[in-house]
Amino acid sequence: MVGATYALAHELYPYTAVPDQSAQAPVHHPVVIIGGGPIGVATGLDLAQKGSPALILDDHEGVGQGSRAICFAKRTLEIADRLGAGPDMVEKGVVWNVGRVFHGDGEVFNFNLLPEDGHKNPAFINLQQPYFEKFLMDALRRAEAAGKPIEIRGRNVVTGIEQDEDRVTLQIDTPDGPYSVTADYVIACDGARSPTRDLMGLSFEGRVFEDNFLIADVKMTADFPTERWFWFEPPLAEAPQSALLHKQPDDVWRIDFQLGWDIDRKAELEEGRIRQRIDEFLPNGTEYELVWTSIYTFQCRRMERFRHGRVIFAGDSAHQVSPFGARGANSGMQDADNLAWKLDLVLKGHAPDGLLDSYNEERAFAADENILNSTRATDFLTPKSEMSKIFRNAVLTLAKDQAFARPMVNSGRLSVPCTYDGHSLNGEDRLGGPERTRPGSPCPDADLGNGFLLDQLTGRFTLLAIGTEARDHPGLAGIRVHSVSLPNPSDTLRDRYLGAAPHALYLIRPDQHIVARWRDATAEQITQALKTATAQT
Amino acid sequence: MTLNTQPNIPDPDGFYDTLLAAHDGLTKGQSDALNARLILVLANHIGDRGILSEALEAARQT
Ligand SMILES: Cc1cc2nc3c(=O)[nH]c(=O)nc-3n(C[C@H](O)[C@H](O)[C@H](O)COP(=O)(O)OP(=O)(O)OC[C@H]3O[C@@H](n4cnc5c(N)ncnc54)[C@H](O)[C@@H]3O)c2cc1C
Numbered sequence: 001m002v003g004a005t006y007a008l009a010h011e012l013y014p015y016t017a018v019p020d021q022s023a024q025a026p027v028h029h030p031v032v033i034i035g036g037g038p039i040g041v042a043t044g045l046d047l048a049q050k051g052s053p054a055l056i057l058d059d060h061e062g063v064g065q066g067s068r069a070i071c072f073a074k075r076t077l078e079i080a081d082r083l084g085a086g087p088d089m090v091e092k093g094v095v096w097n098v099g100r101v102f103h104g105d106g107e108v109f110n111f112n113l114l115p116e117d118g119h120k121n122p123a124f125i126n127l128q129q130p131y132f133e134k135f136l137m138d139a140l141r142r143a144e145a146a147g148k149p150i151e152i153r154g155r156n157v158v159t160g161i162e163q164d165e166d167r168v169t170l171q172i173d174t175p176d177g178p179y180s181v182t183a184d185y186v187i188a189c190d191g192a193r194s195p196t197r198d199l200m201g202l203s204f205e206g207r208v209f210e211d212n213f214l215i216a217d218v219k220m221t222a223d224f225p226t227e228r229w230f231w232f233e234p235p236l237a238e239a240p241q242s243a244l245l246h247k248q249p250d251d252v253w254r255i256d257f258q259l260g261w262d263i264d265r266k267a268e269l270e271e272g273r274i275r276q277r278i279d280e281f282l283p284n285g286t287e288y289e290l291v292w293t294s295i296y297t298f299q300c301r302r303m304e305r306f307r308h309g310r311v312i313f314a315g316d317s318a319h320q321v322s323p324f325g326a327r328g329a330n331s332g333m334q335d336a337d338n339l340a341w342k343l344d345l346v347l348k349g350h351a352p353d354g355l356l357d358s359y360n361e362e363r364a365f366a367a368d369e370n371i372l373n374s375t376r377a378t379d380f381l382t383p384k385s386e387m388s389k390i391f392r393n394a395v396l397t398l399a400k401d402q403a404f405a406r407p408m409v410n411s412g413r414l415s416v417p418c419t420y421d422g423h424s425l426n427g428e429d430r431l432g433g434p435e436r437t438r439p440g441s442p443c444p445d446a447d448l449g450n451g452f453l454l455d456q457l458t459g460r461f462t463l464l465a466i467g468t469e470a471r472d473h474p475g476l477a478g479i480r481v482h483s484v485s486l487p488n489p490s491d492t493l494r495d496r497y498l499g500a501a502p503h504a505l506y507l508i509r510p511d512q513h514i515v516a517r518w519r520d521a522t523a524e525q526i527t528q529a530l531k532t533a534t535a536q537t
Numbered sequence: 538m539t540l541n542t543q544p545n546i547p548d549p550d551g552f553y554d555t556l557l558a559a560h561d562g563l564t565k566g567q568s569d570a571l572n573a574r575l576i577l578v579l580a581n582h583i584g585d586r587g588i589l590s591e592a593l594e595a596a597r598q599t
Contacts, residue, residue: 387569390569390570390573391573393570393573394570394573394576394577395577397570397574398574398577398578402578404578405577405581
């Protein structure tokens with residue numbers, strides 16, 4: 001059977017034959033996206049909303065059942081908001097703020113994420129990945145119904161790829177046999193095992209962590225609080241090295257056991273064995289139903305370059321991290337956010353092809369940051385030597401009574417967006433404003449009193465005037481600049497964007513990252529910043 | 538600030554005594570754990586990353 005290597009949670013794009021398949025010559029598309037996972041769908045949707053046609057090919061007919069990501073960060077929700085899927089996610093998701101850390105049989109400490117005020121979205125939600133993907137697909141269908149140029153084809157398996165200077169040619173297998181299409185650009189969002197990467201003979205280097213994690217999602221109505229519980233060395237027979245309990249929607253709980261390297265995988269996956277572990281872990285007599293179980297090993301690795309001519313890699317195909325810190329899907333969504341506006345401008349002829357190199361520059365930098373963070377977390381969870389275990393346990397012992405040791409306890413540093421410090425698209429900083437809104441930063445949200453700042457930054461270049469009125473700017477050869485004026489800033493806006501400055505002008509990219517900021521700027525200064533931000537210098 | 542490698546403890550013999558006494562009656566494992574905790578406590582007190590790096594370097598060089 002073509003495609004269909006895993007069971008579906010939601011059938012969303014059943015195979016149907018399309019005219020491309022019977023065309024005499026391969027039909028041409030501006031952009032073809034390989035893979036209808038979360039990153040492929042988000043990238044396609046973003047392009048289509050900007051008016052650039054995108055065709056997504058997926059080897060399945062919907063969203064897979066497997067339970068993977070559960071923890072989605074604020075930045076992801078902000079991106080999803082811009083794409084029209086954010087509200088569904090937040091409504092279905094579970095918001096949590098309290099985490100507890102245990103070592104052996106006692107609690108070491110607990111923390112409250114105390115989310116900062118003045119943001120539309122929570123710091124984190126827990127949501128099963130199939131829901132996350134379905135809400136993105138729902139938004140895609142709404143965009144399609146509204147006439148946006150987006151198409152997704154199920155059971156279309158990409159089996160061959162070739163490129164020359166002018167185009168990429170794809171071979172595709174379907175239940176009705178093979179066909180091919182051509183594209184100006186191809187985005188490979190085909191996951192960690194990326195067949196595209198293999199077909200192109202590209203490497204994927206990094207570290208494999210010698211550890212196995214048993215993931216069990218269980219359904220129970222037990223009255224646990226909505227908190228993240230993490231145990232180091234839990235007091236269980238045949239002790240796993242760590243255990244995690246975390247709530248998801250629909251009364252489902254994620255339970256994670258760190259089993260070590262030398263295990264009998266098949267025996268560990270037997271239901272009786274899994275139940276034995278869970279029974280011992282949960283309070284006596286807790287009733288539950290097993291929803292999903294699997295054993296994963298994790299790696300941290302990335303491609304050397306994310307762009308190879310007309311083929312661009314995004315999401316897990318480009319980089320893979322261990323899940324501690326939830327930086328997989330969360331960073332892939334930032335890839336989509338970063339790539340879509342650039343590709344849109346290049347396709348429309350408003351920016352040079354070189355703008356796409358900045359995608360590699362910025363997102364490879366972000367991947368390194370994510371890999372560093374998840375490698376450090378994994379090293380804390382799985383000490384690699386006798387001495388590293390001695391220090392790890394010293395930190396845990398001290399953390400009970402000594403506040404200083406608590407920030408060293410690392411069960412995953414939760415995903416935050418990357419600031420593109422010192423990168424080539426950044427313009428000037430002539431404000432003397434707050435650190436967190438320097439050029440390269442993602443705009444922090446702010447409560448405006450009658451709405452939220454990020455809702456005003458709708459995927460276009462925006463000139464934001466704070467404490468003053470924005471003048472209109474003519475834009476630059478096809479690139480329009482949208483003006484937003486907030487003459488009477490709220491306290492949070494002042495705090496995040498002005499600091500001591502009386503007023504400010506910010507130039508903001510379509511992905512809500514800051515290009516440049518000034519106390520006041522001439523039209524030429526703004527034009528120059530726009531050129532810099534679109535690789536036209 | 539730089540790492541002070543000149544004598545700085547007023548009563549070196551007394552301190553040395555106290556350091557050893559802290560390990561009295563401990564197994565090797567307990568002693569290793571105590572040392573690790575002690576390093577973390579002291580490192581936090583120093584705080585300055587530059588000095589901590591110099592200290593690590595000084596300890597490694599011998
Ligand atoms: C146990 C676990 C827990 C995790 N927890 C988190 C978390 O809490 N937070 C987080 O952010 N991330 C988490 N992740 C990571 C997250 O699941 C991934 O980063 C995310 O799924 C990547 O999305 P993607 O679209 O790049 O790839 P995928 O989701 O893998 O999608 C790739 C798609 O491409 C399709 N495809 C493959 N080959 C072809 C082909 N030849 N032709 C056509 N289509 C093809 C596939 O069928 C699939 O639909 C976790 C992962 C695991 C394993």
